Amino acid sequence: MKTALINGSPKVKSSNSGILLEDLKAYLVETEAVEFGLHTGTAAKEKAEALNQADALVFSFPLYVDGIPGHLLSCLADLEEASSKSKGIRVYGIVNCGFYEGIQAEPALQVLQNWCEKAGYVWGGGVGVGGGGGLAQMPKTKSGHGPREPIEKALKALAEAICSEHVQGDQQAQDHQQIQENQYVSVAFPRFLYKLAAQMGWRQMMKASGGKARDLGRRPEGGED
Ligand SMILES: Cc1cc2nc3c(=O)[nH]c(=O)nc-3n(C[C@H](O)[C@H](O)[C@H](O)COP(=O)(O)O)c2cc1C
Numbered sequence: 269m270k271t272a273l274i275n276g277s278p279k280v281k282s283s284n285s286g287i288l289l290e291d292l293k294a295y296l297v298e299t300e301a302v303e304f305g306l307h308t309g310t311a312a313k314e315k316a317e318a319l320n321q322a323d324a325l326v327f328s329f330p331l332y333v334d335g336i337p338g339h340l341l342s343c344l345a346d347l348e349e350a351s352s353k354s355k356g357i358r359v360y361g362i363v364n365c366g367f368y369e370g371i372q373a374e375p376a377l378q379v380l381q382n383w384c385e386k387a388g389y390v391w392g393g394g395v396g397v398g399g400g401g402g403l404a405q406m407p408k409t410k411s412g413h414g415p416r417e418p419i420e421k422a423l424k425a426l427a428e429a430i431c432s433e434h435v436q437g438d439q440q441a442q443d444h445q446q447i448q449e450n451q452y453v454s455v456a457f458p459r460f461l462y463k464l465a466a467q468m469g470w471r472q473m474m475k476a477s478g479g480k481a482r483d484l485g486r487r488p489e490g491g492e493d
Contacts, residue, residue, distance in 0.1 A: 269299045271430060272322040276306050276329030276340040284364045284403040285328040291420060292326065292362070295427030299324070311343040316350035324358040324392070324430055327380065330400065331365035331373050336380065348387040358392040358433055359384045360426060364400025366466070368459050370452035371396060377450050393429060393448030395422045399455030399462055405469075406455070415457040422451045 273293060277283035293301050304319060311319070319325060329340055336344075351357075361380045363373035373396030384391040397403075397419055406415050429448040455462065471481050 269324070270322045271296060271299045271301050271324040271326060272304050272319050273301050274304045274306055274319070274325060274327050276327050276337065276343070278307050278337060278339055280305065280307050282404055283330070284400045285330055285362070287403045288362050288364060288397065288400075288419070288423065289326070289328045291416075292328075292423045292427055295424045296430065297427075298431040306340055306343040309339040309342040311346035311350075313346075313350065316346050319347055320351050320355070320357065322357060324360065324433070325389070326360045326362065326426075326430070328362040328364070329376075331363050331367075331376050334372070334375055336376050344383055344387070348383075351388055356388075356390050358430070359389045360392045360430060361394035362397065362423070362426070363394065364397040364403065366401035368398045368454055368462050370398035370454050372398065373452065374450070391447055392433065393426070394450045395419075395426055396450065396452040397422075398453065399457065401466060402455060402457070402462060405465070406457075415455045417456050418453040419455065422453045425451065 273289045275283060275286050275289055277285040279285075289303070293303075302322070304315065306315075327340075329337060332338070359380065361377050363376045365372045373394075377394040377396060380394065381391045383389075399415075403416070403419075408414075409416065411420060426448070474481060474483065
């Protein structure tokens, strides 16, 4: 069984979506995992065809304005065009967001699920990860410990669902259309500290690019109060 791990962040390097796929990959023991990146608004024909050869697709992407990033939506249209509707490829989603609460990712997972229905893929379930914005800064701790523990647990359950579909076999999986319930998790880190750390990070970024914290509240010229 071949599982395509698709990084749908526009960031080519150091994305939180990539970190989550790495974690998931460690749990995918019974399947060949192949990595793909959809970082721009086009999925080239060869890539779209290669993805449609997989048995399962796992999309990991950031939440943008409560939805799926625009470039990834374009890629989904390319994939759909290259799909063979009868194959019943399973699709899973991992959506990470800057807000602390993973439930923020619910609408984006629903959009992905609806797309599966339209495009002939079989929805398998997903994980919404709150506090995703801090993942790159969090140290990798021993499995089962540290701020990433709830996320690792959810990814392990997702990996088990992916592998168990493989054990059941394609036809049986299509007949039963078992869907793992979406799981919504957050980092195991106090909310107020997460918020403080995020605000410090934004101020540092703003300073590094020559701005000032007070610029945040500034209205564009001619804008209303
Ligand atoms: C244009 C844009 C829109 C965003 N919209 C949301 C949002 O609606 N809700 C949210 O919780 N986070 C939002 N975020 C934060 C990202 O989801 C968050 O930083 C994520 O961890 C980035 O993941 P990546 O490193 O895989 O790209 C947004 C970020 C950007 C750049």
